[in-house]
Amino acid sequence: MKHLTIIVPDGQTNLSTLASIVGAYEIFAVANKYWKENGKNEVFRVELAGILPQAEFYNGMFSVRPQTNIANITKTDLIIVPSLVRDFQEAIGGNKQLIDWVGKQYKSGAEIASICTGAFMLASAGLLDGKSCSTHWSAEETFRNMFPKVNLQADKLITDENGIYTNGGAYSFLNLIIYLVEKYYDREVAIYCSKIFQIEMDRQSQSAFSIFKGQKQHGDEMVKEAQCYIESKMNEKISIENMSARFAIGRRNFDRRFIKATGNTPLEYLQRVKIESAKRAFETSRKTINEVMYEVGYADVKAFREVFRKITGMSPVDYRERYNNSI
Structure with a gap:
């Protein structure tokens, strides 16, 4: 059985962070259950992992207790990084231990999927240099300025390159999870999950949802x-x-x-x-x-x-x- 780690980052105030953690966990749980009901062994053992015993979200209204500390996971096969707060410098600075751990796991063979602005964490670890990635369209300008070595493709809903998966904004993470289910299970399981959760399959672009405001965060x-x-x-x-x-x-x-x-x-x-x-x-x-x-x-x-x-x-x-x- 493979091991799936869903990261629970510290210091997050966005409800989308919590939603992407819960959504990813639930869909993989359903995929495992369907796989098992069809006479096969579960593909993943899913664990929520963080650096603190409890992480609070939305100014303490919600909290998540990770099942384990990342220090206890020496080997994992797939890591899911949820979306992050809009103060990306703060989110990166407050999760350096997580960032270092993710980078180490990737070098040891783990695949990594970032949801929405979770791409900032991967980029800060240097994992996206020279690679393609996506993130929320509203973060495009900030991302380009912070990580000029990354080939940002903000129109893409999902990117898949060298064992790293990224996706566009907000609840489009559901499409990324279905994509991963199809990759690690099969098309039938992906279709089943898409029907259970009513997720449109095979979306490829977030262009229709973007709002162009003009990139003016530069000094020219x-x-x-x-x-x-x-x-x-x-x-x-x-x-x-x-x-x-x-x-x-x-x-x-x-x-x-x-x-x-x-x-x-x-x-x-x-x-x-x-x-x-x-x-x-x-x-x-x-x-x-x-x-x-x-x-x-x-x-x-x-x-x-x-x-x-x-x-x-x-x-x-x-x-x-x-x-x-x-x-």
């Missing part, structure tokens, strides 16, 4: 001015060449500085600003696809649809039908 004032210019001219056709000339800088250097500061090329940033505005229009109005398209500065329906799908993973029609119940 020229790029900030360019961002503000783009946002103020969102409904117009903007030439990137003309914009670079406006700031008296060559196009190549302009692109380089923009990418370094924001993680996007100027064109990608412009597209994301326009599509975010289009999303809000589809959510809150009864405007047609063409009306919204013209409002955000597109004149070609095909081009608008292609960019919208690239950024959200959905067509404009599908997005409007999902998020506007007045249609």
Whole structure:
């Protein structure tokens, strides 16, 4: 039987941390039970492990008593790291012992799955350097600034690379757990668990849920001015060449500085600003696809649809039908 460790971090105030611990534990318990009922040996022995006898959540409203201390676990096969508080520096600093233990276990052959902002713990251990990962879309800018060596793919719901699994935000952790159930048990067990817990299987993107606010946590004032210019001219056709000339800088250097500061090329940033505005229009109005398209500065329906799908993973029609119940 394999050993599964679900980490109980210290000093967490988010209810999502507690939810991801409980949710992961429950789904694996059901998978084990179903596996056993079909005449097979349980795949995992599941343990909650931490560094304190009791961890409190949401200002003491809830508490979890780990079944064991991590010091008592010399070998484990799979580790699940739950989401962390939004003060990532504090969460990392207060759990250094856990971080070191996770890194040691990975080097000894354990696989690791991080839920939502739990990716900050893996990145702080150096386990994600040069690898792809995901995290909650709202933490994208902070993560990129803190861990530039990591290939963050914030549009991905799940990443799977070299025995490390990460997932996007909040309750999408349920999709990650189903993914792990299929990997360690089989497709039949994963389908059974998805039906019991009513989890949509095989989701691959969190793009439709993201809200683009523009990455401005950087020190390049020229790029900030360019961002503000783009946002103020969102409904117009903007030439990137003309914009670079406006700031008296060559196009190549302009692109380089923009990418370094924001993680996007100027064109990608412009597209994301326009599509975010289009999303809000589809959510809150009864405007047609063409009306919204013209409002955000597109004149070609095909081009608008292609960019919208690239950024959200959905067509404009599908997005409007999902998020506007007045249609």
